[in-house]
Amino acid sequence: xxxxxxxxxxxxxxxxxxxxxxxxxxxxxxxxxxYRDYDEHLVDRVQQIRGLLDVGIPTRLIRSILPxxxxxxxxxxxxxxxxxxxTLERERDKMTDKIRCLTRNRDAINGYLAATDRRADxxx
Numbered sequence: 001x002x003x004x005x006x007x008x009x010x011x012x013x014x015x016x017x018x019x020x021x022x023x024x025x026x027x028x029x030x031x032x033x034x035y036r037d038y039d040e041h042l043v044d045r046v047q048q049i050r051g052l053l054d055v056g057i058p059t060r061l062i063r064s065i066l067p068x069x070x071x072x073x074x075x076x077x078x079x080x081x082x083x084x085x086x087t088l089e090r091e092r093d094k095m096t097d098k099i100r101c102l103t104r105n106r107d108a109i110n111g112y113l114a115a116t117d118r119r120a121d122x123x124x
Contacts (some may be wrong), residue, residue, distance in 0.1 A: 003028075006038040010046040017046065023059045025066065027051050045069070055095045061087060 007014045020026045021036075026045055028036040048069050052062050064084065 001036045001037065001040070003036050006043060006046065006088060009043050010050070012046055019058075020046065024063055025059060031063060055091075055098055058089050061091065 001009075003014050003017055006012070007017055013026075015028070021028065026038075026042050026049070028038045028042065031037050045066075049062055052065075053059070064080075065088065
């Protein structure tokens with residue numbers, strides 16, 4: 001697929017897709033005319049990258065953990081250092097905290113919506 005299509009399907013600006021390519025996060029094929037050709041599997045990859053960036057993980061760490069996101073998983077990270085492990089654990093813990101916060105907020109919104117629905121049902 002062309003860059004415009006993957007941009008639309010992933011809600012990712014074309015400029016960001018080019019940045020992900022520069023950072024080595026995605027590798028589209030090149031057609032003879034020089035156009036990028038994005039394989040279907042890159043839709044999921046771009047969504048994973050965006051999710052990781054959204055929780056604050058920098059691209060240098062994302063590049064390191066991308067092999068762990070493949071299906072089926074084929075993990076080969078001979079260069080992992082104790083510092084990287086510590087950084088990943090810290091990032092994981094931050095994600096866990098954000099998930100808790102998001103869950104509380106979602107539950108509060110659900111409670112508000114349920115109360116609003118009840119009030120609407122009780123109105124004459």
